Amino acid sequence: MNNCDIRYILTYGGIFLADIAEQINKRRTFAIISHPDAGKTTLTEKLLLYGGAINLAGSVKGKKTAKHAVSDWMEIEKQRGISVTSSVMQFKYNGYCINILDTPGHQDFSEDTYRTLMAADSAVMVIDGSKGVENQTIKLFKVCVMRHIPIITFINKMDRDAKNPFELLEDIENVLGINTCPVNWPIGSGKEFKGVYDRKSKNVLAFTANNGQKEVEKDVISIDDPSLEGIIGTDKKNELFDDIELLDGAGDEFDLQAVRKGELTPVFFGSALTNFGVEPFLEEFLQLTTPPLPRECLDGVVEPVSDFFSAFVFKIQANMNKAHRDRIAFMRICSGKFDRNMEVYHVQGNKKMKLSQPQQIMAQEREVVEEAYAGDIIGVFDPGIFSIGDTICSVNQKFQFKGIPTFAPEHFALVRQKDTMKRKQFIKGTNQIAQEGAIQIFQELDAGMEEVIVGVVGVLQFDVLKYRLENEYNVDIILEGLPYQFIRWIGNDDIDPKKLDLASDTKRIQDLKGNYLLLFTSYWSITWALEHNKGLILEEFGNV
Ligand code: G4P
16 A cells, blocks of 8 residues: 555545644644743743744833733733733744643632643743742642643743742742753853853853844854853853753753653743743743643543544633623644534534634634644634533544543632622623633522622632623622631532531532532531531532
8 A cells, every 4th residue: 555545545524634643743732821920921922923923022011011911811910910811822933833821820810720731731830030939829830730741941030130040940849849950051140141051952052132033143152162251251150060060960860751741840041031042942842842642531532633623621701802792612622623614513512513703812813713723722602502621523423521620619708799680690790700610609509699609719719700790790799708618519419418417507509510519617517527427428629
């Protein structure tokens, strides 16, 4: 059989599977994660600049100025200077097609970050060199480690006074429990920043500040070049030689398999603002990461290069554009090719359909997608039928991707509308925001919809709820904090929650899907419930 025959056999909908494979292998899909102000937006913009996706060769559009970074679209983000929602961007570079998933930059939105990570094959973690891993972001970074995907670290702002690089690595190792392997090594920092030493090529890339242009002047000198001392100075040269000896002797060895399993993070030092080290980082990143990976479904795995299309919903966002009052479901394509006019099957809804207005979104810019491949993210118009975790696939396939876990909320409040005439908007708003996964809502058993119990992982989510209900649904609300600390899903199918013998401060509630749960004020009452109800199963995570 010759090559031509093979290509003929692999024909799928008039397209060669080999051609699909070629497209998929070019793809890289990663999430970018950082603590606020570490430089995630700046780094993203510089990456987009290399791909020609944005034209503005300017520094990051400052939050204090009138302009805003391309990935921040919601009012509340602009006001607070944090990313609340995640956005998706695509650009092409050197034959690769790269999808960047921006994540919320605050740990109160860790659950959203986790869902976004579910759609990514790797993550870039941006750390501010002067701060290291900050306390309030440990949780955010830990969800990244939980996903076991490759994490590539970019230690930013080396043009400012930074912590000792060994200390920075130790921080990452101790706090996140992941080994580090520096790919390059900084020579000084702040005013004394002279550049980085690339450990593989054994060359020094001398620091040249460049705020905007894509073409960066490159000054590359071999470590053995006698002119190096003149460029970086005697002290810095001696320091560098000592550091190299230490690193080569004591550091973790580079091991690509460990990187791919998320056990070892390659670390890059650079400065996004001055565009220093961004392109070498991007080039190395493309080598370190893989094309889209297979995805687990309930009864096996789905290979990206397959003769059928499949995707799952990882994010739903309503009212991205207030003028349109629309709702977009974001899906990650897991296998095959998506064609704009194809008919697909929505597994959870048990329905055939055409995906309406498929689009790729870059901040507010939307572009209709004619075709997309495994690894890509598309947004589709959602008339209220999709939920997070839903599977969409070719009509002749019927399988389901594994669900996305729901984090147990840690803060609870009773929420009701100020104006009782606005009941309809209140119910619609809280339900829609809950369907997006921005909050979780519960109902006390046998209670009406006048008030709902809202559970959140981080308290800032309450602010988002209040703000969005006011701005998008025109409803003012009263939020009353509740003393509950723990929530558990009842795992038994055959238990009537009303018949459970519980401590007096334990509350019986129901979620949007009708699952029964219990709210506890202390561990003591959880133990009490388990001891007084033989066979009761209490689960810490729900599944969407
Ligand atoms: P974030 O998305 O992670 O929150 O961070 P962002 O990129 O918005 O950067 C936060 C601040 O840090 C910005 O300054 C940005 O200019 C600055 N910054 C980012 N990368 C670097 C770097 O490599 N070196 C230095 N020196 N600064 C960097 P800002 O004052 O908050 O905003 P602006 O008014 O200056 O734009």
